[in-house]
Amino acid sequence: MDLVLDARWRLLMKRMEDRFGMPMDMDALLFLIGVQELGQPARNFAKDEKIGLMHIAVSTLLALYGYYAPAGRDEDGWPHFQRAKELPPMSSDEQEQLLKEAALLYFESH
Numbered sequence: 001m002d003l004v005l006d007a008r009w010r011l012l013m014k015r016m017e018d019r020f021g022m023p024m025d026m027d028a029l030l031f032l033i034g035v036q037e038l039g040q041p042a043r044n045f046a047k048d049e050k051i052g053l054m055h056i057a058v059s060t061l062l063a064l065y066g067y068y069a070p071a072g073r074d075e076d077g078w079p080h081f082q083r084a085k086e087l088p089p090m091s092s093d094e095q096e097q098l099l100k101e102a103a104l105l106y107f108e109s110h
Helices: 003-020 026-038 047-063 092-109
Strands: 068-073 079-083
Touching (some): 026 047, 026 092, 047 068, 047 079
Antiparallel strands (some): 068 079
């Protein structure tokens, strides 16, 4: 990860930790993005709902790069996405960097 991206990422994590009063990592950030994108009042989510929220977040972030596109909401109001184009082969480190860059873009635009 380049130094500028790393510094921006650490600043975002610090801001989120200060705002929510708890340690923050990628999973926690994805959960928060998923809740935001769901657009429903915060509540206690079941384990499968938490996983669904993280999928919403990943799809939302990858949509910023054109890999996914919104496909509407189901009867419970949960957003769904469809793949718009294939992701190129990436290592786990490259995947993490892509998500970090997308998360930074997401928070800069919201």
